[in-house]
Structures are given as structure tokens and as C-alpha cells.
Amino acid sequence: KAGVTQTPRYLIKTRGQQVTLSCSPISGHRSVSWYQQTPGQGLQFLFEYFSETQRNKGNFPGRFSGRQFSNSRSEMNVSTLELGDSALYLCASSPRPSGELFFGEGSRLTVL
């Protein structure tokens, strides 16, 4: 069974631009969560989706948004990028809400 796939793996943007990251969950998993990982801050929760509905949202500004499609694939978008948005963005899928998380390899975003 294929794991969680995230694209792109690496990307470089400049301040003020926007970015869209994609996540394909493990087949059959309907829950998708997004985390931001930075040195010293660990894994910070962004949002969780289940059956196309956002169930939970972390403490991030409105520039961070996401959605989930009917095939459970998910995207997150960050608008008006800031230098502090540079991080590894991890997507994780789960067979059920609040179940074990299976992480992707992440999308490493660098904002210049």
C-alpha cells in the first residue's frame, strides 16, 4: 500500500507570494492533518480534515488555509508569504479522526 505522498518536496518562494501544497493520503484514509515543523518548535498543528470538512484548526493566521477533496486528497495554501513561514510542512493521514497518524515526507518551503 502506497504511503502518504506530498508534493512538491522542496520549493523556494519570495515574500508576498503564495504557495499551494498537496497531499495524497494512504488509500482508504479519510482523515488528513497538516503540521508545520520548525527547529525548536516541534510539530505545530495547522488543521485536520475529515470527509471534506475541516474539523479542527490550530492557532495560525488566516493566511493559512486548506481543503479536502472527495477523493480525500488535501491541499493547503499559504498566502502573502512571510520569512517566518519557512518550514517543513507535514501532512498525515489516518484511517479515522484522532487515530494513528501516518506522515508524509513533507514539503520543505523556503521563503526568501
Added chain:
Amino acid sequence: GENVEQHPSTLSVQEGDSAVIKCTYSDSASNYFPWYKQELGKRPQLIIDIRSNVGEKKDQRIAVTLNKTAKHFSLHITETQPEDSAVYFCAASLDRGSQGNLIFGKGTKLSVKP
């Protein structure tokens, strides 16, 4: 909301020694406590978890204990090996089936010296 504190941030042990990582959580309603291991350059992976109706759980050299009254839980690794070197994250969640999300601690970097 839930807040998870994790200590220490770094831990260095000799091969064969034991390692203990401690976490505290703020929301007494949290009832699911997993531990994830992230090796350098790799994705986090679940190594063990415990639910609030259990006080201790073991899996070979790894064990987790939970003290609900004190709202803290710990990871114990015995007979450490160099391949145990990684960053370990604890997490807590309120698993009501239709609500909840994992809130992680900031991680502990464990180094096992041969």
C-alpha cells in the same frame, strides 16, 4: 486548548543505558497519548501509544507510563542502542471519535553514544 510540555529537549546516554523522556499535558480530558520517533531526514513514525484507561504499556525495550492525576506521561527506553538516536515527540489528544487532534510536545533529541 491542550498544551504539551516535553523535557528534556536534548538527552545523551551511553549505549546500554536507559533513557527517560517526560511530558505533561494541560487538558484533563485528554485521553490518548502517542509517542513518535523521527530519525534525521525522515518522517515521524508512531512507536507506542497509551490511552487513559491504562497506566503502563510495554513493547520490547520501550515502555510508556501515564499518571492521569498528575497529568504526565513518560517514555522509557531500556538497553539503548545507537539506532535509537532520533528526535522523540510526545502528543496528547482528546479522542471523542468526532473531535480531537494531536498536540505535540517540542521534541527530545536523543543521542546514544556507542
